[in-house]
Amino acid sequence: QETVQNAILEHKTEQFHQSGLLPILHAIQDRLGFIPADATPIVAKALNLSRAEVHGVITFYHHFRQEQPAQTIVQVCRAEACQSMGAEALWKHACQRASNDGGNSAITLEPVYCLGLCSTAPAMSVNERPYARVNAARFDQLLKRHQD
Ligand code: FES
Structure with a gap:
């Protein structure tokens, strides 16, 4: 709750309630790794928006995690x-690796739409570190390196 309140205080703008929303959501996710469900009513109240409006924005941008x-x-x-x-x-x-490892929730797998490595595709990132020219074997290697 304190994290959510701080994010609101830092990013709330007086002119347009809605214009503070994205920076607030980004700040919450940067700090907590996701947007917890109980953040929605707090953010909605602070910006004078409905919960549905805030929830709509969270679900529209696949960047935001809800878990x-x-x-x-x-x-x-x-x-x-x-x-x-x-x-x-x-x-x-x-996907196969994520579901195999899913039992102990070792990996959160997410799609992204361009990592800026188009000329050395295909690209992926592990914990925000980008990698180029990845195939299945290299994927396994990189994952092992990050998990060891
Ligand atoms: Fe740009 Fe994949 S399309 S990095």
Whole structure:
């Protein structure tokens, strides 16, 4: 609650209630790793918005997580340049790994839409560290490196 209140105080703007919303949500996720459900009514009240409006924004942007992520956050690029270089196979492999490891929730797997590494596609990131030219074997290697 304190984290949510601080984020509101730092980013609330007086002119347009809605314009403070995205920076507040970003600040909460940066600090907690996700937007907890009980943050929605607090943010809505502070900005004089309805809960549905705040919830709508959280669900519209796939950047925002609604659940606490695992320790290892893997993002696989699913945008066009990566798709054309085999990102679909990489995504399928990643899904398989995530569901195999899912029992102990070792990985949070998320799609992203461009990591700025289009010329060296396919790209992924592990805990925000970007990697280029990733295939299934390299995916496993990188994951192992981050989890050891
Ligand atoms: Fe994947 Fe740009 S499209 S990094």
